[in-house]
Amino acid sequence: MRYLCVFLSVWCLHFIYIFAYHIKVYQAKSISPRVCIIGAGIAGLTSARYLKEEGINFTVLEATKYIGGTWRYEPRVGFDENGLPIHTSMYKHLRTNLPKQTMELRGFPMPEDMPSFPSWQIYYNYIKSYANHFDIEKHIKFLHNVILVRREGNVWKVRHRHVVTGEEYEEEYDFVIVGSGHHSKPNMPEIPGEQQFKGTIIHSHDYREPEVFKNRRVLIVGAGPSGMDIAIDVAFYCKTLFHSHHSKVNFRTKFPNHYIRKPDVKEFNGTGVFFVDGTYEEIDDVIYCTGYEYYYPFLDDTCGLTLGKHYVVPLYKYMVNINQPSMVLLGLVIRACLVVAIDAQARYATALIKGNFTLPSKEDMLEEWQKQADIILSKGRPLSDIHFLAEKEDQYYAEITAESGIDRVPPVMFKIRIVDTEAKLENLYTYRNYVYKVIDNETFTRSFENETADSNYNFPSLP
Numbered sequence: 255m256r257y258l259c260v261f262l263s264v265w266c267l268h269f270i271y272i273f274a275y276h277i278k279v280y281q282a283k284s285i286s287p288r289v290c291i292i293g294a295g296i297a298g299l300t301s302a303r304y305l306k307e308e309g310i311n312f313t314v315l316e317a318t319k320y321i322g323g324t325w326r327y328e329p330r331v332g333f334d335e336n337g338l339p340i341h342t343s344m345y346k347h348l349r350t351n352l353p354k355q356t357m358e359l360r361g362f363p364m365p366e367d368m369p370s371f372p373s374w375q376i377y378y379n380y381i382k383s384y385a386n387h388f389d390i391e392k393h394i395k396f397l398h399n400v401i402l403v404r405r406e407g408n409v410w411k412v413r414h415r416h417v418v419t420g421e422e423y424e425e426e427y428d429f430v431i432v433g434s435g436h437h438s439k440p441n442m443p444e445i446p447g448e449q450q451f452k453g454t455i456i457h458s459h460d461y462r463e464p465e466v467f468k469n470r471r472v473l474i475v476g477a478g479p480s481g482m483d484i485a486i487d488v489a490f491y492c493k494t495l496f497h498s499h500h501s502k503v504n505f506r507t508k509f510p511n512h513y514i515r516k517p518d519v520k521e522f523n524g525t526g527v528f529f530v531d532g533t534y535e536e537i538d539d540v541i542y543c544t545g546y547e548y549y550y551p552f553l554d555d556t557c558g559l560t561l562g563k564h565y566v567v568p569l570y571k572y573m574v575n576i577n578q579p580s581m582v583l584l585g586l587v588i589r590a591c592l593v594v595a596i597d598a599q600a601r602y603a604t605a606l607i608k609g610n611f612t613l614p615s616k617e618d619m620l621e622e623w624q625k626q627a628d629i630i631l632s633k634g635r636p637l638s639d640i641h642f643l644a645e646k647e648d649q650y651y652a653e654i655t656a657e658s659g660i661d662r663v664p665p666v667m668f669k670i671r672i673v674d675t676e677a678k679l680e681n682l683y684t685y686r687n688y689v690y691k692v693i694d695n696e697t698f699t700r701s702f703e704n705e706t707a708d709s710n711y712n713f714p715s716l717p
């Protein structure tokens with residue numbers, strides 16, 4: 255009798271165990287959707303890290319054989335050995351235009367001795383150690399270029415091509431994270447007479463080093479971050495720098511005497527440029543610093559997005575595809591601490607995939623988006639402003655935290671960005687000499703120091 259009882263108990267326990275095991279497997283299956291991450295830049299790497307920590311299934315598809323996206327400098331321009339357009343727009347002397355604190359990836363402190371505004375080399379090494387530390391590379395399919403993402407029934411079909419063998423694959427996913435960047439496709443102005451011009455014309459995407467402009471008469475068009483940064487880089491070498499732009503921003507930098515501010519370009523002739531004020535200048539080389547287009551050639555109509563050169567709509571919280579909310583596009587925001595914003599968006603996407611929160615109804619998301627769009631259009635502003643965070647940046651972090659439960663990006667990040675922007679307007683040559691120290695989530699200090707970012711290169715000093 256005693257043996258029978260023991261036997262029955264073991265038998266029951268066995269069945270309970272098998273039952274529990276199957277429940278667990280079932281739950282694991284039902285809570286672990288298959289996620290496709292497109293790109294292994296900061297957006298792809300941070301997403302991979304957070305999904306991995308949550309035990310969620312994912313694959314990263316990366317067209318090149320490298321991580322780091324735009325932060326990996328590539329001396330070549332045009333196409334790579336596999337016929338892919340060169341992705342990066344990095345140039346040899348680039349230092350970050352934001353202090354390092356606003357570019358730190360969550361949970362991965364920067365080395366103590368990292369300069370306040372590191373060179374791309376130092377920052378790129380930081381990204382590589384991040385990927386190494388979180389053991390992400392093994393999840394990346396390198397040399398896999400995503401060529402088509404389409405919605406079929408309840409799933410995403412992602413088609414990708416191996417860039418060396420040409421072999422094509424199509425896989426099914428439940429969720430897609432687009433992290434393919436938007437600083438690669440040049441936005442080229444159309445200026446009459448360009449065909450006749452005998453000098454060289456490049457876009458900042460293909461700008462690599464200033465030395466080639468030694469003793470040349472160079473024209474830079476545009477005064478965004480690249481325009482201003484490349485202007486001081488090139489001014490150090492060239493004979494005359496003409497800077498054409500219509501920005502109303504109050505730049506107070508004292509440039510050297512061979513820097514000449516010009517209005518918009520009217521047209522080219524064979525040897526130079528006419529400006530809208532009727533003046534003419536002989537020019538050897540032109541660098542268009544006219545920004546980039548959003549470019550997602552792999553997203554087809556079934557994705558439910560309207561893709562313009564300068565906008566992607568409709569998006570909820572600047573990232574969720576409202577018509578197909580199992581797709582998010584990271585890093586489309588403008589005028590923000592982009593790295594910190596991407597990191598927060600990757601955490602929001604992970605929380606969404608994990609089911610930590612549910613999105614509002616499609617109608618409510620559309621209504622919120624439409625309100626934003628109406629405000630912009632009623633002011634006569636272009637729809638592309640829909641991606642601007644600017645003064646709303648801190649409020650944005652508060653909102654996505656309240657909704658998803660992710661840790662909040664501290665307000666001090668936004669505060670530092672505002673002060674850095676002012677310092678840039680004050681003096682482009684010296685704003686990188688400020689050393690910032692974060693005291694707590696709200697406060698920071700800064701001091702002016704003679705710090706260089708990289709011992710291999712002496713950055714241009716004040717003229």
Ligand SMILES: Cc1cc2nc3c(=O)[nH]c(=O)nc-3n(C[C@H](O)[C@H](O)[C@H](O)COP(=O)(O)OP(=O)(O)OC[C@H]3O[C@@H](n4cnc5c(N)ncnc54)[C@H](O)[C@@H]3O)c2cc1C
Binds near residue numbers: 295297585
């Ligand atoms: C010159 C320059 C300077 C900058 N300086 C700063 C700065 O100082 N501070 C700052 O915060 N931000 C700066 N930025 C912004 C920068 O873009 C972000 O910091 C960040 O690197 C964006 O990361 P990402 O992952 O979104 O895109 P990316 O870094 O562009 O990475 C995208 C990745 O996706 C891959 N990919 C693209 N298409 C496909 C496809 N079809 N299939 C598979 N893979 C694909 C690419 O190969 C790439 O590896 C700068 C940008 C530029 C261009």
